[in-house]
Each structure stands twice: as C-alpha cells, then as structure tokens.
Amino acid sequence: MHFTSEQRLDDGVLEREFTLGEIPGTLWTPGSAPAPLVLMAHTNGLPKADPRLVARARYTAARGYAVATIDAAGCGDRPRSAADEQARADLGRAMQAGEPVDEIFESLIGPLVDNAVPEWRTTLDALLNSGGWTALGIRLAVAEPAPRGSSWRTAAGSWTAT
Numbered sequence: 001m002h003f004t005s006e007q008r009l010d011d012g013v014l015e016r017e018f019t020l021g022e023i024p025g026t027l028w029t030p031g032s033a034p035a036p037l038v039l040m041a042h043t044n045g046l047p048k049a050d051p052r053l054v055a056r057a058r059y060t061a062a063r064g065y066a067v068a069t070i071d072a073a074g075c076g077d078r079p080r081s082a083a084d085e086q087a088r089a090d091l092g093r094a095m096q097a098g099e100p101v102d103e104i105f106e107s108l109i110g111p112l113v114d115n116a117v118p119e120w121r122t123t124l125d126a127l128l129n130s131g132g133w134t135a136l137g138i139r140l141a142v143a144e145p146a147p148r149g150s151s152w153r154t155a156a157g158s159w160t161a162t
Helices: 051-062 082-097 102-130 136-143
Strands: 002-008 014-020 023-029 035-039 066-070 150-153 158-161
Touching: 014 102, 023 051, 023 102, 035 102, 051 066, 066 102, 082 102
Parallel strands: 035 066
Antiparallel strands: 002 014, 014 023, 023 066, 150 158
C-alpha cells in the first residue's frame, strides 16, 4: 500500500489517498487511534470521490471510525475496458429504446462483482497489516462470511443475527 496524498480536514479527520497495485482508494481516520475500521463501497459505478460517499465517510470518521473505500474496476480513477464501454453504450441504448436490459446489465455488472471480493480482500489485508484500528469483527467476516445464527443482508452490506 502506497499513500499518495494526505490532508487534515477541518473536522479533524485525516484523509489519505492510496494505491494498492492498480487499486486506488481513500482512507479517512479520526484524530484518535485505534479505531474500528469500516469498509464503505459505492454502487452504480460511482467513484470513491463521489460527494455523497465522501460526506458519509467523513461523518463516520469524525465520530471515531476509520473508513476505507476503493474504486471498483472500470469506475472512478480506474480505466474502462473496451468491453465495459460497449456494455455501457448498449445498456444506454436499450434503456432509451425500452428494450430488455437484463443480459446487457449482467455483462456490465457481472465482472465488477467478480472482481470486488478479491480486491476488497487485498485492500483489507493491506489495511489490517498497516495497523491503527480494531478489526476483530472484520477478520471474522472474512474468515466466516455468514456466521452461524446470522444471515447476509446485501442491501446493508453486513450480516446480522437472526
């Protein structure tokens, strides 16, 4: 993990941009350490620098949590492949024409989802190895994605007891 920029924001939060191989990310940390680490993802191809995501991350960090986010493949600062560009163009055309989009949508989103888990694991490992926050629950979630007595709730991106 290589930190490329660092700035202390007016709310006391430290914002650091990083790269991890070809994965760009941002880490927001509160003024005190250690802090629980929150992984915050975006949807619909939004960049890690989307104002709504940044506002949520800063709000969370200002309340004592470390927050990390990355750009998914083909999103934000990451280049899009010719196949990504074609799928996006096809999706826009089909939506405007009122045609079915399920197959086109899957050709665009499927690779993003397939790459997301290994990229988040790589990012999480790098963050945990750099220290500064508590991560017991995160390690448990990586080792045991659906602990007994719990269910995965995709909309919230977390698991909860049932």
